[in-house]
Amino acid sequence: MNIKPKVGVISCSGECCSLGTLSRVATRMILEGVRPGTVTLCLPLFLAGDSGEREFAQRFPTIPVDGCHKQCAKKAIEKYSGPTAVDVDVEALLEMWGAEPPASRRVLGEDDIKLVERVAMEIAKRIDWVQGEQDA
Amino acid sequence: MTEKILVIPCSGIGKPFGTIGRDATFRVVDELRPDTAETNCLSLLVIGDEETTRQVKNSRCIAVDGCPLECAGKNIEIAGGNVAAHIRVMDLLRENRGLKPREVTFLDEDGEKLSGLLAERIAAKVDELLEEQR
Numbered sequence: 484m485n486i487k488p489k490v491g492v493i494s495c496s497g498e499c500c501s502l503g504t505l506s507r508v509a510t511r512m513i514l515e516g517v518r519p520g521t522v523t524l525c526l527p528l529f530l531a532g533d534s535g536e537r538e539f540a541q542r543f544p545t546i547p548v549d550g551c552h553k554q555c556a557k558k559a560i561e562k563y564s565g566p567t568a569v570d571v572d573v574e575a576l577l578e579m580w581g582a583e584p585p586a587s588r589r590v591l592g593e594d595d596i597k598l599v600e601r602v603a604m605e606i607a608k609r610i611d612w613v614q615g616e617q618d619a
Numbered sequence: 620m621t622e623k624i625l626v627i628p629c630s631g632i633g634k635p636f637g638t639i640g641r642d643a644t645f646r647v648v649d650e651l652r653p654d655t656a657e658t659n660c661l662s663l664l665v666i667g668d669e670e671t672t673r674q675v676k677n678s679r680c681i682a683v684d685g686c687p688l689e690c691a692g693k694n695i696e697i698a699g700g701n702v703a704a705h706i707r708v709m710d711l712l713r714e715n716r717g718l719k720p721r722e723v724t725f726l727d728e729d730g731e732k733l734s735g736l737l738a739e740r741i742a743a744k745v746d747e748l749l750e751e752q753r
Contacts, residue, residue: 495660496630497663498630498644498661503660511632512724523632525631525633527630527665527690527691527694528688528690530694531693531694532688555662558666588645589642589646589649
């Protein structure tokens, strides 16, 4: 039996704009079906919690999913736990795809959900890559 | 102190309570009190972003926390900010035992109801804090 190594995904869940909602919902989609064996952590716990979250990201590959170029999730992991091998910058993906961010940060429409699914696929690709690297 | 009240939810991602706090915050700053309340990214505060830290220090903040770990309140305090009010989703849940939210990604009916109730509570607190300021 091939047991895949554990991988963490941390969303910035930024409240400033709808890009944070995209990062959050795409991360949830990973847990709920795209790659259900994945673990997620709350980003604010890196600073406010005990050392568990930091230790997890030190022990297991953890992928930051950031809504914007400020890349808070990536910076938090690197500040508290060490370097990240891969990351997801949703704003950069949207620029590459020529797509507009959702109009609302609270309610996502049909087109926004399609965008979330595309972002989730990008996260899944990185999870697969990281797990492949761990196996190698 | 700046005039607008800063509402910062924890946006916890593991259980529905973080989503309820986040959703209620957006209802307040986008719909109920757009002229008197605003929000900012908690993640920016976590990484020590200077501008966000300054904003938190210069504002009266309402922390909205989904679980007993109270990440929003703690991070505001760590940044040197003033938690003028601390609103806990769990308190609201205790007062509305008939409502049992289950979905995290997109709120179900009970989650939406709790979010609406929470938003009203936050909005009332915004009004109260502004009244004290005058």
